[in-house]
Amino acid sequence: MTTTDLRIAVAGATGAVGRELLTLLEARGTEIGELRLLASERSRGRTIEFAGRELTVQLLEDAAFDGIDVAFFSCGKERSKRYAPAAVERGALVIDNSSAFRLDADVPLIVPEVNAAAMPTGSGGAIIANPNCSTILMVVPLAPLHQAFGLESVVVSTYQAASGAGQKGIxxxxxxxxxxxxxxxxxxxxxEATAGETEVFGHRLAFNLVPHIDTFADDGVTGEERKMVLETRKIMGLPELPVDVTCVRVPVLRCHSEAVTIATREAITPDLARAALQGAPGVRLVDDPTGLEYPMPVDADGVEPVLVGRVRDSAVFENGISFWLSGDQLLKGAALNAVQIFESYQDMCGPQAQLTAPAERRED
Ligand SMILES: NC(=O)c1ccc[n+]([C@@H]2O[C@H](COP(=O)([O-])OP(=O)(O)OC[C@H]3O[C@@H](n4cnc5c(N)ncnc54)[C@H](OP(=O)(O)O)[C@@H]3O)[C@@H](O)[C@H]2O)c1
Structure with a gap:
């Protein structure tokens, strides 16, 4: 770690997303004065190596945020609801990976390539929500398409990896x-399903598909599907956008994929769409079907951009295209987006000093 005053906490440091976050912070050379790793009683006392040092996992509790400037939360909605306010009270900027605050009107829901302008300004003591993983992967390519052609509606089916359900999903x-x-x-x-599969997925997942992620509402829509609808509208600033979603768990270990069809206001062709996507922030076009090149989860593993391909005319919408994407939901769908939010916040709010909470708040 380099010398700086910035104190960072990672709540859920032992989980699938938390580990990716630590790897990213280390790989990006983030300047950190103190790094506090937090988890449950189960992991208290475990050591995790970070930048050549052994750090001991501490218990997630209110006092663990004393003096913390930035707190990344990746430990589930209930823990975020319980402990994020304690971190904010102590002056920390909370970047939350759970769904606890995403739809709160006063909490920005940010994908930096899409709506960095929604970033709060000023010093610490705030929550920024990191969107749902499938939503992030979809809005990254939707943003340049919307800018060029005007989105009218979206139909999407997801193919979500087992690690979307965390370490126990893997x-x-x-x-x-x-x-x-x-x-x-x-x-x-x-x-038949193992006990582990039944607990996490409700059914056998090996050599199977499960069209059910999160709980069903009375209208037959799942929580995961609802998140994609409402979060897409919020991030893109399109509160009325029709979005039709089917979310499916697939027997892939890592990286989500999505089949997306859009209708647009302006005329769109596959070539025009490819031109808009080529070079768009966070997008890598992989679209040479005759050369067997298209996005696949195995090729998205560990890759930062969202891979987009199979761009073709929609057979349903006059102004419309269909495409396919694969993206690393533990990176861009979670940890990387959280780190990019932090980096954008630092860029927008100036030097690290502005992340420092007022002195009187630190003495709690
Ligand atoms: N997996 C994904 O693809 C993904 C993508 C986007 C967002 N997210 C969100 O990110 C969050 C973490 O997901 P994950 O996949 O990393 O889950 P995970 O692998 O199950 O990890 C959960 C983490 O939370 C900690 N935790 C659980 N119960 C706790 C408690 N009572 N007190 C303190 N810490 C507790 C665990 O600590 P122990 O080691 O002590 O149990 C572990 O560090 C969730 O909100 C999830 O919805 C996940």
Whole structure:
């Protein structure tokens, strides 16, 4: 770590997103004076290496935010609701990965390539929400298309990886595949879901698809689908945008994919769409089907931009195209977007000193 006064806390440091966040902070050479790693009682006392130093995981509690300037939260909605206000009271800027505050009118929901202008200004003591992972991956290419052609409506189906359900999602899929191939070891019947798969996905995920992520509402829409509708509208500043979503869990370990169809106000062709997407911030065009080049989860793993391809005319909308994307939901869909929010905030609000809470607040 380099010498600076900036004190950062990572709540959920032992989780799938938290670990990615630490890797990114280290790889980007973020100047950090003190880094506090927070998790549950289960992980208290564990050590995690960061920039050549062994850091001990501490318990997530109010006092853990004393003196903290920036707190990244990746430990679930309930913990965010409970502890983010304590961090804000102590003057910290909270960047929250959960859905706890995303739709609050006074909380900005930011994807820097799309709506950096919504970033709050001034010193610490605020919450910025990091959007839902599938939403982030979709709005990155939608933004340049909207700018060029005017979005009228969006129809999307997602293909979401097991790690979208965190570390236990990864373990459940791996356990399910082993059980299917080698026979069950948990007392279950051959070919049926393991206990881990049932707990995390409700069904067998190995060699299966589950069209159900989060809980169903009375209208048959799931929580994940609703998040994509409402968050897309908020981020893009299009409160009436019709968005039709089907979210599906697939037996992929990492990286979400999406089949997207849009209708636009202005005339659009695949070539015009490719021209708008080429070089757009956060987008990498991978679109040579005859050369077998199109986005796939294995190629998006560990990659920062969203991969976009299979751009073609819509057979339904007169002004419309369809495309396919794959993106690393643990990076751009979560940890990377959170770090980019932090970096944009620093850029917009000036030197790190402005992230420092007022002195009287620090003495709590
Ligand atoms: N996975 C994704 O693709 C993704 C994408 C976007 C957003 N998110 C959001 O990011 C958050 C974290 O997701 P994840 O996938 O990283 O989950 P995860 O792998 O299950 O990790 C959860 C983290 O939260 C901590 N935690 C759980 N219960 C706690 C408690 N009672 N007190 C303190 N810490 C507690 C865990 O600590 P222990 O090690 O002590 O259990 C762990 O560090 C969630 O809000 C999720 O919705 C996830």
């Amino acid at each position: 373990e459940a899929l791996l356990g399910g595949v082993r059980s299917y191939m080698d026979g069950p070891t948990d007392g279950g019947a051959a070919g």
